[in-house]
Amino acid sequence: MTSDMPLLVFTDLDGTLLSHGDYRWDAALPALERLAHIGAGVVLASSKTALEINELRQEMGLQHWPAIVENGAGLLAPHAQAVADRFTYAQLRAVLGNIPANLRRGFCGFGDMDTAQVVRLTGLSVSAAALAKQRGYSEPGTWSGTSHEKAQFLEELxxxxxxxxxxxxxxxxxxxxxxADQMAQIIDELRPRHTIALGDAPNDAEMLESAxxxxxxxxPHGADLPLLEGEKTGRIMRTQLAGPQGWNAAIMGHLARLKL
Known part of the structure; x- marks a missing residue:
């Protein structure tokens, strides 16, 4: 990796580089190819596990770049083979087990589901859903209780x-x-001339503001992010197109503006 990198891109996956319904990313291929041509880096940053991201990273030809896994709770080094270290995840599940039952029952995590349930909830294939359950650092799930119970649940956590x-x-x-924490570490190591971050959800806000x-x-399948500080100065923009189509258009537009 060169220290004279022209651009380093940090990107969320589901609903951003991957389409919401079928998880395809081919609509972003023109921009990905252009980024590779100019020597720009692409760092995948997702709630997905290291095992999931490792497969995607290889499919996209991005295995020589680091990846941020499980919403920043972990980092996958370039060319590293993902290993499911379950120690931290087991600790997290133990904490959940000690939450008062009247609050705990409102949260259904991946560890509470079998693979078939994850498939129904996410639309992933059976093999991909199995990888999604091999968590090392974090527990995604759904909330079915009241907003008041949710506040109490989060307070207990x-x-x-x-x-x-x-x-x-x-x-x-x-x-x-x-x-954003992992992003700062990667930027400090690689020292790119410019950085761009792309995302679609509240857990991407800090990353977007940091680039x-x-x-x-x-x-269109999720709630709109509130106005971010960077939007007031034009540093952060919103796409009209969704998913990889919007991703492709945004990257191509930025490359033109940066004359890269």
Missing amino acids: TKKGVVAREGGRFLTLSFGGTK DFGVIVAN
Whole structure:
């Protein structure tokens, strides 16, 4: 990796580089090829596990770049083979087991589901859903209780050192670490001339604000992100097109503006 890197792109996956319904990314191929041609880096940053991201990274030809896994709770090094270290995840599940039952029953995490349930909830294939369950650092899930119970649930978790972040689909629990935290470490190591971050959900906001340029990719299936500070100065923009189509258009537009 060169220290004279022209651009480093940090991108969310589901609903951003991957389409919401079928998880395809071929619509973004022109921009990905252009980025490779100019020597720009692409760092995948997602709630997905290391095992999931490792497969995607190889499919996209991005295995020589680091990847941010499980919403920033972990980092996958370039060319590294993903290994499911379950120690932290087991600790997290133990904390959940000690939450009062009247609050715990409102949260259904991936560890509470079998593979078939994950398939129904996400639309993933059976093999992909199995990889999604091989978690190392975090627990995504759905909330079915009241908003008041949810506030109490989150308060109990906070007392035990667990943080919760809202994504495009799930409420994800971990012992901390964000996409922005890992992003700062990678930037410090690679020293790119410019950075761009793309995402579609609240858990992407810090990453979007931390980059030189941010792109909120339209996601008709999720709630709109509130106005971000960087939008007031034009540093952060929103796409009209959703998913990989919006991703492709945004990257091509930024490359033209940066004359790359």
